[in-house]
Amino acid sequence: MTKYKLEYIWLDGYAPAANLRGKTQIKEFAEFPKLEQLPLWGFDGSSTRQAEGKSSDCVLKPVAVYPDPARKNGVLVMCEVMMPDGVTPHPSNTRATVLDDEGAWFGFEQEYFFYKDGRPLGFPENGFPAPQGEYYTGVGYKNVGSIARQIVEEHLDLCLEAGINHEGINAEVAKGQWEFQIFGKGSKKAADEMWLARYLLQRLTEKYEIDIEYHCKPLGDTDWNGSGMHANFSTDYLRDVGGKAYFEALMEAFGDAREEHIAVYGPDNHLRLTGKHETASIDVFTWGVADRGASVRVPHSFVRNDYRGYLEDRRPNSQGDPYQIASQILKTINSVPTSVETRAAA
Template identity: 25%
Template sequence: MKSPSATLLAEVRTFRQNHPDVRYVDLIALDIAGHFYGKRYPVDMLEKVAAGSPLKLPQNAVLLGAQGGLFKIGDYCFNDGDPDANRRLVPGTLKPVSWESQPLGQMLISSDGTEAPIEFEPREVLANVLERLRLKGIHPVVAFELEFYLFDKKLDNGLPQFPRDPLSDDADDRPTLHIERLSRFGDVLDDMAQTATAQGIDITVITAEIGPGQFEINFGHCDDGLRAADWAALFCRSTRGVALKHGYRASFMAKPYLQFPGSGMHVHVSLYDGAGNNLLAAHQQQPLRHAVAGCLALLPHCMPIFAPNHNALRRLGGTVNAATRASWGFEDRDACVRIPESDPRNLRIEHRLASADANPYLVLAAILAGLEHGLEARQDPIAPLNEDRSSGTDFPVEMLDAVRAMQHQQVVRDKLGAEFVDVYCENKRQDHLAFQQEIHAREYRWFL
């Protein structure tokens, strides 16, 4: 068996042979806010890193806020000397970038698996959850679904405009599920799918959603939770780039229009043992009920992860298939936790609460923590919506309330890491306060 460095070195050399015109590769990772940060490396230097040379980036790059600035969080950022931290190359992720004007490559990097991983790095948080489950003999299979909107490339005084229908040149301003919209926007959607496939992402179903210019992309079920979250993160980056190339903007913003549905991140999760048996289907599906109960118990305490910003909280309630309470149900899209109809082999939950702009590593980590908690506690859930349409428990819909609910919940701290929870909650608190510092024109209209 090849050593990790030998495998990486072979990957880089093969890439260079297949793409001799590429001189630089973007080494990228997702920060707490769900944005990519990194460095652009000459490809010959990348070969040295693959061979074992150190790869270091500032530790505090993970802590960037929604606008890219740093907040004082404990001793981080301003009292720690801004130290570097080791990163590693993620094997299998070196791919060409087709949406830039010049030949370019990109590759994921991470601190997980290094000698001193960053406790609050999103990929490391998920890696820890997955490793704990692996030691318990639990192996998740995961599939993400992401909704997004297309807009015209030009903004109107900072506001989004409906995309132009390429066949009629009219604005696509009507809510519809018609499949003809897939044909009218076929060029850009096909390029998005092909580009994602070139990135190693398993794209399956493409759907025209209800909102004008809104679509959904489904990914294949993956038995590697880290890779499944990698796919979701990389898809967001490539889709935005491809859209610009075609004269559009693509956005995973949770609620771009008040009058139309928001964009969600739906996550399908099933759990298997080492022999491939579906753990949720055992004993007349009693473990499924326990897992659902655990998800619902932790859901109100993970809201800063599922709805990570002010706009994401706007998405909850008031429109189609957006839950207002922690609930579950069989084949019910109004529920936070939906149980799709399936045979026992493929029995799974579909977690529907997270917004499309949430961090996929953290969303999956929080869902798996809820499932794990439920299997441990062995409690029965509240009534499903199929039996009681009013069933459900409240969750916080204001950011500061959500942060308080998360920061002091001991199970969440144990499952996701106390250091991560403290850092993440303070990051969200500071983001919220920074957002409140700007006076909107509406305030002058109302109060001047």
């Protein structure tokens, strides 16, 4: 029997954006544990804004398991938060209500800033560095510094060793800003892996004494980019059938659902979705072919392929909850009939 270090990871009750939490228990298993072998585990919800002190018990329910490459015999255990009965989802448990579909594929582009001493990594103590322009996909010390690339490369390796479907990294438009991409088949799987990738990044940067700033516009009303979490999405029908009529009906549905989308696309998005810096205004819905200033960017390949493939919703921000984002996108897609005849009769 081997003693495994089980890191139970969950989302707390903070609003408008939840934080990641984690605690470790040690259990013996003959081999790497399967999900069904992992027990429920309690925690003090009064310390995470999920319960009152006079009735503080909450329960962690394991829902996904990955190896933890940073620990010998380590296990990453993604959890849902349940009420004390261990059966009823806690009100903060957004995963429990996710609309899921294994045929719905999601690719999230997580942007973020490295922060040190209260400012983006590489910013001078006073004022600003050279204007943005050369930092995006930049190379060299003056563009990316000496530590950031070391961290993102180490994070990439951790994710791949954990079995998380990490698909790429790049320096972003602003100084100290980076991006990584996570892809998954199914709303829950894609979102689980995004949260775990965030967790691994935040845990990794502890040893570098650097923080991760996920706020969508940390530099405020300045000529510096904010951070998004663009959501690339497709379904079986979009990939295999598609068609211009279906696409146009889908975009009409996205326009009609604009307020519902914005409500779950991350806090303070009005600061980022201004119509500047490669964003559309928060008050409108637009789509465009290869248009990074649109709400939904339509790749050239999608149009060339008779309106089949994937689309990119550019509105979700870097603090968004991928569970809610994927679920809202899928809900809107499912509202559109998948044949011209059905639409005509509706």
